[in-house]
Amino acid sequence: MKKLLLAILTVSALAVGAFAFWNGYVYPPYGLHEYSKDQFAPAWETAAKGFCASSGLAFVRQDFITFRKPDSGDEAYVWGVARALTPDGRERLAWIYLEWSTKRRLWTRSYTLVLADDDDEVYYTPTYPGQFQRALIALSKIMKENARHVREYLAPPTH
Amino acid sequence: MRGKLDRLVALGLFFCLALTSYKGFMKLPEVYPALNPAGFFRGLVNDRENSLIMKERHFDINVQIGKALELRLQEMKARGEFSSGDALVDRERAERALRKTRARDTRNADYVLLAEQNLARARRLRDEGWTMGWSLVGTAVCGPREPGKAEK
Numbered sequence: 614m615k616k617l618l619l620a621i622l623t624v625s626a627l628a629v630g631a632f633a634f635w636n637g638y639v640y641p642p643y644g645l646h647e648y649s650k651d652q653f654a655p656a657w658e659t660a661a662k663g664f665c666a667s668s669g670l671a672f673v674r675q676d677f678i679t680f681r682k683p684d685s686g687d688e689a690y691v692w693g694v695a696r697a698l699t700p701d702g703r704e705r706l707a708w709i710y711l712e713w714s715t716k717r718r719l720w721t722r723s724y725t726l727v728l729a730d731d732d733d734e735v736y737y738t739p740t741y742p743g744q745f746q747r748a749l750i751a752l753s754k755i756m757k758e759n760a761r762h763v764r765e766y767l768a769p770p771t772h
Numbered sequence: 773m774r775g776k777l778d779r780l781v782a783l784g785l786f787f788c789l790a791l792t793s794y795k796g797f798m799k800l801p802e803v804y805p806a807l808n809p810a811g812f813f814r815g816l817v818n819d820r821e822n823s824l825i826m827k828e829r830h831f832d833i834n835v836q837i838g839k840a841l842e843l844r845l846q847e848m849k850a851r852g853e854f855s856s857g858d859a860l861v862d863r864e865r866a867e868r869a870l871r872k873t874r875a876r877d878t879r880n881a882d883y884v885l886l887a888e889q890n891l892a893r894a895r896r897l898r899d900e901g902w903t904m905g906w907s908l909v910g911t912a913v914c915g916p917r918e919p920g921k922a923e924k
Contacts, residue, residue: 685821
């Protein structure tokens with residue numbers, strides 16, 4: 614019984630670890646390997662289209678894109694907003710933010726989300742929803758984002 | 773055999789202690805800018821530059837959240853909806869969120885300004901070759917902060 618428990622624990626720890634590694638190392642630069650630091654625009658567009666496709670949205674256009682790099686270091690950042698349409702024709706804004714990895718020398722996805730989405734914290738008031746409901750929403754957002762990563766990884770490339 | 777292993781462990785621990793002491797010593801504000809000014813000021817200015825970029829980004833995302841909320845409000849009005857299926861989103865809450873977001877814009881603009889000032893200060897310290905000095909009693913000499921308001 615103790616052995617079985619230990620085996621189950623080990624397997625689940627390995628599974629969680631492998632998924633965390635995949636989410637943190639394999640997925641972020643997926644499909645962006647070919648772009649150099651100066652090719653931030655096509656890298657951003659690839660990430661934006663991949664995000665929209667895996668979120669069930671139709672990419673319409675780029676609203677704006679900002680590229681920044683410090684004078685004193687190797688870092689680089691690009692962020693922007695993509696306009697997209699839901700299947701029933703509602704407009705949504707998607708925030709797409711990529712960071713240049715100085716160690717791996719490639720663009721990585723950092724923070725991507727649909728702004729003011731149906732489960733966004735921006736609608737919270739001090740009394741609604743309750744603490745338990747908030748925890749549930751937060752967990753569901755994490756799991757949805759994980760599932761979206763997998764969908765984006767398995768989908769055919771958008772470029 | 774046992775004694776040998778003990779000595780090995782003690783040696784390893786001593787090495788770790790020495791390394792930690794050295795690393796800590798080199799990071800002291802008195803020591804770092806004096807012994808390795810190039811590294812110190814590169815780190816200082818780089819940190820402030822990246823902070824400024826971060827504050828700009830935080831300003832931008834909040835502005836865009838406001839735009840997304842406006843879009844949703846327009847959409848709800850155009851479609852005559854008071855709730856878009858999900859209980860969390862309704863007109864009242866969206867309007868409240870929009871007001872909060874606009875208030876945050878003001879604060880975020882201040883944060884960008886502060887980050888710019890911090891960067892300018894780091895660059896000034898670099899150009900002046902600031903060091904903390906070694907005196908145990910006097911205050912550090914780092915030049916007057918504002919013209920005409922020199923520290924005593």
